[in-house]
Amino acid sequence: METAYAVETSKSVSDAVVAVLKAVEQKGWAVFAVIDLQERLIAKGFAQKPVKVIEICSAKHANAMLNKNRLVSLCMPCRIAVFEDGKTRIATMRPVILAGMFDGISVQDVELIDADLRTIVDAAA
Known part of the structure; x- marks a missing residue:
């Protein structure tokens, strides 16, 4: 997995960040921070x-995960990276990998987040 x-996106990094912020809002999630590395x-x-x-x-998803195993807070909040490496890319970690990292977290628990x-x-994009 x-x-x-x-x-990949044809957008600039700045335009892609704006597009991510809009998509996050449309999905009903909250933005905590934008970090310019x-x-x-x-x-x-x-x-x-x-x-x-x-x-x-997502408060709903975060609450559910914390109720299963508070150590999952080590992987919170979720992050989306926008970067340039010859092309502009938008990427995120797949939450399904948490199923193998923390007791009490199953693939089914994180499928909706993923x-x-x-x-x-x-x-x-």
Whole structure:
């Protein structure tokens, strides 16, 4: 099973971030933060291509996962990365991998979260 889901887009990184924010809102999730890793690394003297990380959360899904195993909080909130590596890509970690990482978390528990994240990524592309 793939650990990440990624798609290419013809959008710029900035436009793709805006598209992700809109797709997150349309799906009923909340945006916690947008982190500009390129900016932070340049400030420390490192050259880096554009990469932004959008932290998002579904309260319903987060509550359900925390009620099953509080250690899953180590993987919260969900993140979507938008980056440039010759092309602009939008990617997210596949929550289905959590089923093998934490007791009490099954593939069925995270299938809807996984589907929501893939829908958000696809809508933003």
